[in-house]
Amino acid sequence: MRDTARTSVEGHQARLLGQAKIRMLFVAAVFMVGYLAVSLRLVDLTLLRDTQETQTTQSAAADKDAPRKPARALRGTITDRNGELMATSLRMASVFADATVVSDAAKLAKQLAQILPEEKEKELFTKLNSKRKFIWIARNIPPRQMQAINMLGEPSLGFQDEARRIYPHGRLTSHILGYTDVDGIGIAGIERAYQKQLAEGEDDLRLSIDLRIQHLLHRELGAAMKTFSAKAAIGLVMDVRSGEIIAMVSLPDFDPYHPAQASDEQKFNRATLGVFEMGSTMKLFPVAAALDAGIASFATTYDAREPIRFGRHTINDYHAKRRVMTLPEVFIHSSNIGTARMAQSLGDGGLRDFYKKLGFLERAPIELPERGTPLAPRPWREINTLTASYGHGIAVSPVHLARAAAALTNGGILIEPTMIYDETRSHEMKGARVIKTETSQRVRDLLELVVAGGTGGKAAAEGYGVGGKTGTADKTLGKGYSKNARLSSFLGVYPIEAPRYAVLAIIDEPQPTKETYGYATGGWTAAPVVGKVIEQMAPLYGIAPQSGPKRDIKAEMARYLKDSKEGKNIATAGTDR
Amino acid sequence: MSKFAALWLFCALVCGALLFKTSQAVTDGRAKLDLITADTRREEDSLRVLQAEWSYLNQPDRLEKLAAQYLKLAPMRGKQFAEAQSLPLRPVPQEALPENTAADAAAIAAIAAGIESSAGTPETAATTPTARPPRKPAELRQSASFKPAVKAAASAKPSAASAKPSGAPAKPAPVAAKSAAPKPAPARDTAGSPRDFGDVLSSLGGTP
Numbered sequence: 159m160r161d162t163a164r165t166s167v168e169g170h171q172a173r174l175l176g177q178a179k180i181r182m183l184f185v186a187a188v189f190m191v192g193y194l195a196v197s198l199r200l201v202d203l204t205l206l207r208d209t210q211e212t213q214t215t216q217s218a219a220a221d222k223d224a225p226r227k228p229a230r231a232l233r234g235t236i237t238d239r240n241g242e243l244m245a246t247s248l249r250m251a252s253v254f255a256d257a258t259v260v261s262d263a264a265k266l267a268k269q270l271a272q273i274l275p276e277e278k279e280k281e282l283f284t285k286l287n288s289k290r291k292f293i294w295i296a297r298n299i300p301p302r303q304m305q306a307i308n309m310l311g312e313p314s315l316g317f318q319d320e321a322r323r324i325y326p327h328g329r330l331t332s333h334i335l336g337y338t339d340v341d342g343i344g345i346a347g348i349e350r351a352y353q354k355q356l357a358e359g360e361d362d363l364r365l366s367i368d369l370r371i372q373h374l375l376h377r378e379l380g381a382a383m384k385t386f387s388a389k390a391a392i393g394l395v396m397d398v399r400s401g402e403i404i405a406m407v408s409l410p411d412f413d414p415y416h417p418a419q420a421s422d423e424q425k426f427n428r429a430t431l432g433v434f435e436m437g438s439t440m441k442l443f444p445v446a447a448a449l450d451a452g453i454a455s456f457a458t459t460y461d462a463r464e465p466i467r468f469g470r471h472t473i474n475d476y477h478a479k480r481r482v483m484t485l486p487e488v489f490i491h492s493s494n495i496g497t498a499r500m501a502q503s504l505g506d507g508g509l510r511d512f513y514k515k516l517g518f519l520e521r522a523p524i525e526l527p528e529r530g531t532p533l534a535p536r537p538w539r540e541i542n543t544l545t546a547s548y549g550h551g552i553a554v555s556p557v558h559l560a561r562a563a564a565a566l567t568n569g570g571i572l573i574e575p576t577m578i579y580d581e582t583r584s585h586e587m588k589g590a591r592v593i594k595t596e597t598s599q600r601v602r603d604l605l606e607l608v609v610a611g612g613t614g615g616k617a618a619a620e621g622y623g624v625g626g627k628t629g630t631a632d633k634t635l636g637k638g639y640s641k642n643a644r645l646s647s648f649l650g651v652y653p654i655e656a657p658r659y660a661v662l663a664i665i666d667e668p669q670p671t672k673e674t675y676g677y678a679t680g681g682w683t684a685a686p687v688v689g690k691v692i693e694q695m696a697p698l699y700g701i702a703p704q705s706g707p708k709r710d711i712k713a714e715m716a717r718y719l720k721d722s723k724e725g726k727n728i729a730t731a732g733t734d735r
Numbered sequence: 736m737s738k739f740a741a742l743w744l745f746c747a748l749v750c751g752a753l754l755f756k757t758s759q760a761v762t763d764g765r766a767k768l769d770l771i772t773a774d775t776r777r778e779e780d781s782l783r784v785l786q787a788e789w790s791y792l793n794q795p796d797r798l799e800k801l802a803a804q805y806l807k808l809a810p811m812r813g814k815q816f817a818e819a820q821s822l823p824l825r826p827v828p829q830e831a832l833p834e835n836t837a838a839d840a841a842a843i844a845a846i847a848a849g850i851e852s853s854a855g856t857p858e859t860a861a862t863t864p865t866a867r868p869p870r871k872p873a874e875l876r877q878s879a880s881f882k883p884a885v886k887a888a889a890s891a892k893p894s895a896a897s898a899k900p901s902g903a904p905a906k907p908a909p910v911a912a913k914s915a916a917p918k919p920a921p922a923r924d925t926a927g928s929p930r931d932f933g934d935v936l937s938s939l940g941g942t943p
Binding site: 183621622702 | 740789790
């Protein structure tokens, strides 16, 4: 037992010794491996690699954190239908200084003043001399200036990235795009409507707007506004088959870079948010309703000899003919009495139902957040039917009007207006049918007649068949209507044989001029704008001018027109209302 | 020390070395990736700047002013379009009839068939006195006064017409006019937008 115990003790000691040896060896090996690795790496870095690569490795290690962090995506870009850039975000640098380490403030201030033209040398000097640890020198400087400052190699200066929203077309697109706040969050227009998508910044947003047409409309409306010393002007160009808005102008507009400095008047998008009593332009709708319901034809006559008295109200014509008129005559002479009688013949709530079908009683379904709620009488009494027939007592937005006009002329389908480019829309023509295809043809005949021989003559574009309706509404003034403040409008559609575009121009409070013989009606102020826009727009869109024998709408309609004479206009531009 | 231990030690050494090398490779690769990412971002940023500048320079308003200043071209108008069918056929000169009837007929047919096909006709038409250089449809459409031109060509002597076709009056203002640059190079301020895009960008600075 003892022997075995001793041997076991000796065995135990030997085992311990062996264990210790192994441990020592292991530790030594670990250290050897470590040193070997270090020396190998040292050889590798100093002897085997060339210097440049070493440097890049070092510098990359230095700003390891900066690029690895996924850079916050810039706000998405917005383009027009042709891919022309309308809004983008640029990364711009802001320069700051650590004034505690500035060695020669005077010299640096001089250098900086040369690079940054907006900054005064004196102010820069005080900033650089302030001994403050952090002070802004300039915010959002363009890349070229940043490059120049970088080249100074001044250690006390630093840059910080900031995103800046850029609108290359400035005012031209101000109401469409809207603007963003300091943090780049959309506050108005498309910027607000598509805030989520744009903030993710992945895909371009392609609008239905065509910048060329936008410019045409903007230019012509601006000129008209100036000529007639008008308060405001509104323009819309809409594809009648797809509902796409090709151009949308609301004047006055604003500088999207400084929205805070713009007045409310400037920021107000009249084309979608504003609702107006449109006046005679609305006569199109009761006429279409009567024709579609089959209760009227071109031969139907309306007694406009006497003003209509209804309670306290009297409905009168501005240029009274004081006779019985056919439906086309009522339309081209823009007779309030005739239109009111027509609306009456539609029966109880007939006109209201039709207006409802056209979407006049609810907000227009368009992407912009600025959508005006129409003002319609509630409850709707019979007198409302009478006045609403000639566009008084009901206020809708210009988008409503253009959309409804598109529906009446495109074959009878009411299409949702859109600001987003979508090729498929014009093929499908998705929407509810509001009138029959044949009625749409009748409506086009009437519109053509107004331009060919009626109040809309000034909208005629040489070579292109244009149809349209003028309107001049007295603006409400307190409880009554003003005699001097009007809203003159023209709603045009072309080519009238197979309409593709609706062009709407509205001039707010135009003042008559000598050239217009003292008139400031839709026919004199808004119609020429539409004519000019169509004339310039059609060649851009490859719309061929009318060819072959021209249709003589006046001759065709002569049997419905009492006072049509050869070569004489039936109604002149001044008489429209 | 057992053989086993030595083997393990060796294995550990090799593994350690390999691991070290791999980790170094990863670090290097990551550094390179960072550089490339940063470069890409820089390029993307400058691309955006250039796109914005391009769009700024392409403001319709500016282009319009520049076009008015440098080009002798004007926007097309509806009345300047014409259809091939509505063109009057040129009367065939009597003396040319006997020998060249066939060629004339071919030329007339080519004209009547549509100006678009004119590119193929020169070989046959050039030999005849009636031949004029084929005009492109665009020229025809743009020239508001093509009628007098047709008349002039018709009245020209056949021999002269064969050598130097008198189609010139019908040509619209040549686009080459822009290279002539008759006006002194104007300052940027007078042409189109008064400001450089860089100025626009820098003017944005300072705003909150």
